Amino acid sequence: MSGQSPELSASVAVLPSDVVDDSRGSGPPAPRKRRRFQSQHRPVWEEPPTPVGASLKFLTLAVMVLVVVFPLYTVVLTSLSTQAETLRAGGLVVVPGEMTLNAYKQILSGGIVTRATIVSIGITAVGTVISTVVSILAAYGLSRSNSFGHRPILFVFLITMFFGAGLIPTYLLVSELGLIDSYWALILPGAVSAFNVLILRNFFMGIEPAILDAARIDGAGDWRILGSLVLPMSKAATAVVALFYGVGYWNAFFNAILYINDNEKWPLQLVLRSYVLQGVTLPGSGTGQVDVASGAVTGLPIQMAVMVLAIVPILLVYPFVQRHFTKGVIFGAIKG
Amino acid sequence: MTASDVKDGARSGAGTPAPPPARTPVVQRKIGWRTRLRRDRSLLIMTLPAVGLLVVFAYIPMLGNVIAWQNYSPYSGFFNSSWAGWSNFERVFSNPLFLNAVGNTLTITAFQLVFFFPVPIVLALLLNSVITPRIRTTIQSIVYLPHFFSWVLVVTLFQQIFGGAGLINQTLRAHGHQGFDLMTNPDTFLLLITMQSVWKDAGWGIIIFLAALSTVSPELYEASAVDGASRWRRMWHITLPALKPVIILLLILRLGDALTVGFEQLILQRGAVGAEVSEVIDTFVYYQGVVYGDWSFAAAAGLVKGVVSLGLVLGANKLAHVFGESGVYKRA
Numbered sequence: 269m270s271g272q273s274p275e276l277s278a279s280v281a282v283l284p285s286d287v288v289d290d291s292r293g294s295g296p297p298a299p300r301k302r303r304r305f306q307s308q309h310r311p312v313w314e315e316p317p318t319p320v321g322a323s324l325k326f327l328t329l330a331v332m333v334l335v336v337v338f339p340l341y342t343v344v345l346t347s348l349s350t351q352a353e354t355l356r357a358g359g360l361v362v363v364p365g366e367m368t369l370n371a372y373k374q375i376l377s378g379g380i381v382t383r384a385t386i387v388s389i390g391i392t393a394v395g396t397v398i399s400t401v402v403s404i405l406a407a408y409g410l411s412r413s414n415s416f417g418h419r420p421i422l423f424v425f426l427i428t429m430f431f432g433a434g435l436i437p438t439y440l441l442v443s444e445l446g447l448i449d450s451y452w453a454l455i456l457p458g459a460v461s462a463f464n465v466l467i468l469r470n471f472f473m474g475i476e477p478a479i480l481d482a483a484r485i486d487g488a489g490d491w492r493i494l495g496s497l498v499l500p501m502s503k504a505a506t507a508v509v510a511l512f513y514g515v516g517y518w519n520a521f522f523n524a525i526l527y528i529n530d531n532e533k534w535p536l537q538l539v540l541r542s543y544v545l546q547g548v549t550l551p552g553s554g555t556g557q558v559d560v561a562s563g564a565v566t567g568l569p570i571q572m573a574v575m576v577l578a579i580v581p582i583l584l585v586y587p588f589v590q591r592h593f594t595k596g597v598i599f600g601a602i603k604g
Numbered sequence: 605m606t607a608s609d610v611k612d613g614a615r616s617g618a619g620t621p622a623p624p625p626a627r628t629p630v631v632q633r634k635i636g637w638r639t640r641l642r643r644d645r646s647l648l649i650m651t652l653p654a655v656g657l658l659v660v661f662a663y664i665p666m667l668g669n670v671i672a673w674q675n676y677s678p679y680s681g682f683f684n685s686s687w688a689g690w691s692n693f694e695r696v697f698s699n700p701l702f703l704n705a706v707g708n709t710l711t712i713t714a715f716q717l718v719f720f721f722p723v724p725i726v727l728a729l730l731l732n733s734v735i736t737p738r739i740r741t742t743i744q745s746i747v748y749l750p751h752f753f754s755w756v757l758v759v760t761l762f763q764q765i766f767g768g769a770g771l772i773n774q775t776l777r778a779h780g781h782q783g784f785d786l787m788t789n790p791d792t793f794l795l796l797i798t799m800q801s802v803w804k805d806a807g808w809g810i811i812i813f814l815a816a817l818s819t820v821s822p823e824l825y826e827a828s829a830v831d832g833a834s835r836w837r838r839m840w841h842i843t844l845p846a847l848k849p850v851i852i853l854l855l856i857l858r859l860g861d862a863l864t865v866g867f868e869q870l871i872l873q874r875g876a877v878g879a880e881v882s883e884v885i886d887t888f889v890y891y892q893g894v895v896y897g898d899w900s901f902a903a904a905a906g907l908v909k910g911v912v913s914l915g916l917v918l919g920a921n922k923l924a925h926v927f928g929e930s931g932v933y934k935r936a
Contacts, residue, residue: 309735311822313829328730333746335803339761342771359774360764402653409650416637416644421651428662431914434906435886436893437668438661440678457661460654490646511752519754522868526894537756541872545760575760582752590745593811 340579347371347572354568371573381539381574387451388518388536392581395455395517400510402460407468408494425462439526453527454520454535461516464509471505472498504592511589518581540578544571672904685900692904701879702905705888708881712865715794717858720801724809725851729843731810732817744814747807755868758804762796763787787873790881797869816850817843852927860920863913885909 310316317325346354346361353365375381409415410422438457447453475498483493499506521537528534534542542548635643672692674685696702727747734740750758765771766786773783786796824842833841867886874882883891885905893902 309737311826313826315829315835325730325733329734329743332727332807333743336746336750336807339765343761343764357774358778359769360771362771402657405650406654409647412644412647415647416640417648421648421655424655424658428658430917431666432910433662433665434669434903434910435889436899436903436906437665437671439894440671440682440899441661441665441668443678444681456657459661460657462658465654490650494650515752519752519756521754521756522871537754540754540760541756545756545763545872546875572764575757578754578757582749586749586752587745590748593748 343572343575347569347576349569351567351569359568360572368569371567371569375570375573375577380534380543381536381577383532384534384536384539385577387533389581391451391454391535392514392517394451395459396510396514398455399459399461399464399513399517400506403465403468403509403513404494404499404506406460406465407472408490408498410465410469411472413473425465428462442527448527449530449533450527451533454523455517458516458520458523461513464512468502468505468509471502475501507589508592511585514585515582536574536578540574544574669903669907669910671900672907674900676900676903678899688900692900693908695901696905696908701883702885702888704880705883705885709863709865709884712794712797712884713858713862716798716801716865717855719798720806721855721858723802723806725813725847727806728810728813728817728847729839732814732843744810747810749807750804751808753804755804755866755872758800759869759872762800762803766796788876790877793873793877793881797866797873800869801866812850812854813847816847820846853924856920856924856927859923860917861913862916863909 342360342362345364348367348369348371349357349361349364350366350368350370353361356365357363376385406425410418410425412418442448442453442457447456480493480497483497488496519537521535521541524535524538528538531538641648668682671682671685673688673690674682675688676682676685680686731740731743734743753761763770767773768783768785768787770787773785777783786792789796820842825838828838828842863885865884865886867884870882870884871887871890874887879887879891886909889902889906889909892898892905
């Protein structure tokens with residue numbers, strides 16, 4: 269490693285994922301007697317940890333995992349409990365008791381939460397497709413450093429990373445365009461992240477040029493090369509960028525505060541904010557199936573079920589994309 | 605431009621733009637621009653949708669900042685509003701609420717630099733010492749997860765656990781203790797938002813340090829262990845020097861971002877703890893403009909922030925170069 273800071277970041281950016289995963293796992297397979305605390309993965313030269321050290325380490329890691337898992341556990345459990353059970357517990361349920369799916373049946377049988385969920389799914393699906401496609405095209409278009417207009421176009425992207433226009437002019441523009449109360453206001457203003465384009469571009473530029481040259485000699489145009497060669501080779505990076513966009517759309521709530529005045533059109537995060545965080549009573553609107561009289565509407569299980577609803581899509585996608593993080597994301601992690 | 609240096613440097617060495625490195629075929633530079641335009645037509649078309657979106661939603665609003673020098677009103681529009689000179693900026697700098705917001709912003713940045721920034725480093729060191737690959741990757745996937753939750757969700761979770769009617773209070777009261785309310789107490793607000801940030805993003809922050817740690821050759825550890833270096837000496841002389849460049853880089857990038865603190869996180873809780881402690885520059889701009897309709901004033905405040913931030917980022921980049929060189933120089 270030599271030179272100045274560009275190389276510093278480069279040294280972080282190039283890592284292949286397997287190094288991350290296996291750096292310590294490939295100790296020599298020499299036969300050795302197994303002692304207490306002696307892991308088969310420990311290199312021979314490394315001293316086994318002291319009992320105190322090992323237990324401290326175990327404790328810290330356990331706390332780390334618990335701090336993440338426990339709140340989720342109690343939220344999910346409460347959403348599955350009966351109203352009576354939450355009253356008995358005095359709030360969130362920690363020990364499983366009487367279980368029911370009623371909360372989910374209520375919020376998913378029409379009404380405001382159902383509608384918000386559909387809105388959020390729609391925005392996320394459409395937005396992710398648009399953002400990902402546009403970003404892939406731009407990234408490939410910028411991936412040959414000697415192409416026509418390469419440097420000025422690259423600068424168009426870079427500048428947006430260092431100078432934001434600001435909230436007020438953006439808001440005024442969106443309202444001038446007549447996008448207030450339109451779902452497009454939740455998609456278009458943030459559809460392209462220069463940052464994600466650079467992650468993809470980075471990945472495309474790492475592809476062995478000889479392969480692409482060979483295709484070009486065989487008569488393939490750039491569209492063909494992108495579709496049949498570059499994309500299939502970049503599944504990991506594409507998956508990670510699509511996840512970033514998707515999570516962004518799913519989680520966005522401030523855009524909706526700004527641009528969506530009509531609460532019939534609210535996405536799920538705004539519903540979560542109003543009815544769970546701020547504790548506004550969920551109106552029995554829509555099909556009228558939410559039973560106001562029984563007090564079930566403000567019930568904790570229903571509120572927790574709305575929270576679970578906001579987490580579930582992330583939990584569904586996360587495992588498939590998560591293993592690509594070390595490959596595609598490291599450069600991204602620098603900026604955070 | 606320093607910015608592009610960093611970005612290009614971060615590529616895996618597949619060639620820098622403009623002046624081509626020696627290994628690109630020389631022939632390509634001799635082609636005229638017409639031929640290159642024809643050859644690269646498809647590439648240009650591919651960048652069009654993204655460039656178009658950026659022009660409309662990033663560059664036109666940049667020009668829209670002219671309203672900072674106007675007495676803008678939505679009825680007169682951009683073109684018919686009267687000019688105001690620098691008076692909006694004068695109002696911004698003499699506004700006690702703005703100065704309070706700047707103070708809060710800097711306080712939060714400083715507090716998080718001390719109490720948030722080191723957490724991922726420590727966790728990464730700890731996780732790196734877990735030698736069973738399966739356990740390590742499992743823990744990693746779990747602690748990365750909260751990064752992908754929305755701020756609404758995180759704040760709601762905290763409310764359910766720490767709020768007045770939350771799990772902790774409910775347990776305390778059940779055992780006859782006095783309850784407390786972390787969510788609405790302005791005195792502990794800094795602590796609260798730092799806890800939230802740690803919960804959400806400290807796990808994700810580990811990823812970059814683990815990456816840096818994985819570049820360290822195991823032979824270094826082996827050799828020093830054979831030479832009798834203890835666990836702690838190995839950490840001090842091998843692990844920490846390997847992390848140093850990344851730490852400096854991240855620290856400097858964070859400094860460049862000093863005026864930006866969790867906007868969504870703060871605006872969600874502004875009502876609960878009050879503007880006194882939770883108003884930052886971004887929320888100030890939002891309330892003055894969108895909520896109170898003082899568009900030009902808010903745009904001026906936002907523009908001040910944008911320009912100062914740009915200066916900080918560029919300055920921080922310069923600083924990164926200086927530090928980067930000296931760091932490498934010392935080790936060489």
